Amino acid sequence: MGGPITLQGLPGLQEQVDQEIGASSWRTVEQEHIDLFAKLTGDEQWIHTDPERARGGPFGATVQHGFLTLGLATGLLWEVCTVDGFGVVLNYGLNRVRFPAPLRVGSAIRMHVRVADVKELAGDGAEVVYRLTYEVRGEAKPCCVADLVFRYYA
Numbered sequence: 001m002g003g004p005i006t007l008q009g010l011p012g013l014q015e016q017v018d019q020e021i022g023a024s025s026w027r028t029v030e031q032e033h034i035d036l037f038a039k040l041t042g043d044e045q046w047i048h049t050d051p052e053r054a055r056g057g058p059f060g061a062t063v064q065h066g067f068l069t070l071g072l073a074t075g076l077l078w079e080v081c082t083v084d085g086f087g088v089v090l091n092y093g094l095n096r097v098r099f100p101a102p103l104r105v106g107s108a109i110r111m112h113v114r115v116a117d118v119k120e121l122a123g124d125g126a127e128v129v130y131r132l133t134y135e136v137r138g139e140a141k142p143c144c145v146a147d148l149v150f151r152y153y154a
Contacts, residue, residue: 004078009085010126013152016115024076024111026137029064031105037068051105059102066099069109069144073132076111077148086126086152093149095129101141108137116147124154 005022007013031051038044046053047063054062074091083089103109117129127149134144 005081007081007083009083010118010120012085013083013115013118013126013128017118018115020112020114022080022113023135024079024113026108026110027072027076029103029105029107029109031062034062034064034068034105037065037071041065041067043067059104061104061106064103064105064143066097066103066144069099069103069134070094070097070146073111073146073148077113077130077132080111080113083128083152086154088153090151090153091148092127092151095147095149097144097146099144101136101139101143103134103136103143107139107143109134109143110137111135121151121153126152128152 007016034048038049043065047057047059048065049062051062112133112135114131115128116131119127121127130148130150132146132148133142136143
């Protein structure tokens with residue numbers, strides 16, 4: 001990967017509507033990260049934190065928390081693209097999130113980014129909906145799909 005593409009302000013964002021703008025690098029799911037997330041959030045369910053018990057469970061291994069996967073979105077998005085022409089970038093929220101498949105420890109994932117919608121805001125701003133699809137290497141289904149909403153202000 002040659003680094004993020006740079007979109008030039010509102011016109012650059014609008015040009016990308018309904019386009020996939022790229023994919024992040026591959027990341028390996030590590031038990032250490034799962035355990036840290038579990039401890040920080042208090043979600044220490046055995047399917048995430050007990051490799052021995054999880055081997056006999058429904059997924060055959062521990063699985064990463066969906067919200068940990070989702071929490072990677074901003075950093076992975078910045079691997080794919082940056083937007084010039086605005087002074088402030090705010091994470092405005094999520095419109096839709098699903099976790100259609102488990103993400104097993106040791107798996108490799110990357111995030112594909114599509115610009116789903118762009119709205120001009122009063123005062124030289126923009127609201128952008130990025131459609132995120134987390135691909136799991138060797139798997140047919142993504143582990144996460146989400147619409148991430150960012151607001152950009154001059």
